Amino acid sequence: MNFLKKEVEKHQEEWNPDDPRDYIDAYLSEMKKKKDDPHAGFNIETLLVCILDLLEAGTETSSTTLRWALVYMMNYPEIQEKVQAEIDRVIGQSRQPTMADRPNMPYTDAVIHEIQRMGNIFPLGFPKMASKDATLGGYLIPKGTAINTILASVLFDKNEWATPDIFNPEHFLDSEGQFCRRDAFLPFSAGKRVCLGEHLARMELFLFFTSFFQRFTFSPVPGEMPSLEVVLGFTNSPEEFRVLALPR
Numbered sequence: 001m002n003f004l005k006k007e008v009e010k011h012q013e014e015w016n017p018d019d020p021r022d023y024i025d026a027y028l029s030e031m032k033k034k035k036d037d038p039h040a041g042f043n044i045e046t047l048l049v050c051i052l053d054l055l056e057a058g059t060e061t062s063s064t065t066l067r068w069a070l071v072y073m074m075n076y077p078e079i080q081e082k083v084q085a086e087i088d089r090v091i092g093q094s095r096q097p098t099m100a101d102r103p104n105m106p107y108t109d110a111v112i113h114e115i116q117r118m119g120n121i122f123p124l125g126f127p128k129m130a131s132k133d134a135t136l137g138g139y140l141i142p143k144g145t146a147i148n149t150i151l152a153s154v155l156f157d158k159n160e161w162a163t164p165d166i167f168n169p170e171h172f173l174d175s176e177g178q179f180c181r182r183d184a185f186l187p188f189s190a191g192k193r194v195c196l197g198e199h200l201a202r203m204e205l206f207l208f209f210t211s212f213f214q215r216f217t218f219s220p221v222p223g224e225m226p227s228l229e230v231v232l233g234f235t236n237s238p239e240e241f242r243v244l245a246l247p248r
């Protein structure tokens, strides 16, 4: 929080309403516009929490998923090769990937989905509280009960996935190799409080993932294959690892 406070103070000193540089500048403009309305809710405390939200919910999640991507691609080099073959065929080496490429890259899309399924990076979501008595699957959930949704229950459901505990991009491909959506794929949770950044995150993952493997081949440092074991924290992340990134 101290780091964020200092950033906000710096922005306040340099603030020029005619030249908003980023989210903080835009928020400061809104605060000024609404300064006579105490109910508008624009204040420094809310600004700090919003930035924290973007950093924690928005940065940590995508970067942890990308770390899992490197770990899985090093553990499954034959899958990495197939991804690179699709990148070379659809995008080539002379331009950067764009979102328009995604529909033409079912294999890569399936691999990214499988990384998210196995990564299961946000296993408990945010705790919720029942606002009234409710019944779910025959169980009474009294008003006031704290509730966590365990996303692993669907991401690793034996009735939903051919090989729930094994990394297998075929989970997201039909018999013709076309991408197929799966109802049990819920790493962003579901319902009213589904991840607000899902679409942004899915774009980030596609663009970073394809850019990485367009430019580099990733392999383990000899004798140091990155572990697939999970380290529990704010997110489920991989253990620390070293990587050899060889330009292609």
Ligand code: HEM
Pocket: 053, 054, 057, 058, 059, 061, 062, 065, 121, 122, 125, 126, 127, 149, 187, 188, 189, 190, 192, 193, 194, 195, 196, 197, 198, 200, 201
């Ligand atoms: C791979 C990336 C991401 C994953 C797996 C992920 C997953 C999730 C999950 C599971 C939730 C909890 C939903 C619940 O409480 O049931 C959530 C909430 C949220 N996420 Fe994400 N997220 C990702 C990226 C992002 C990004 C990039 C942003 C914003 C820039 C973001 C913003 C949020 C916010 C604001 C919430 C709270 C929504 C609410 O309570 O109404 N997330 N996310």
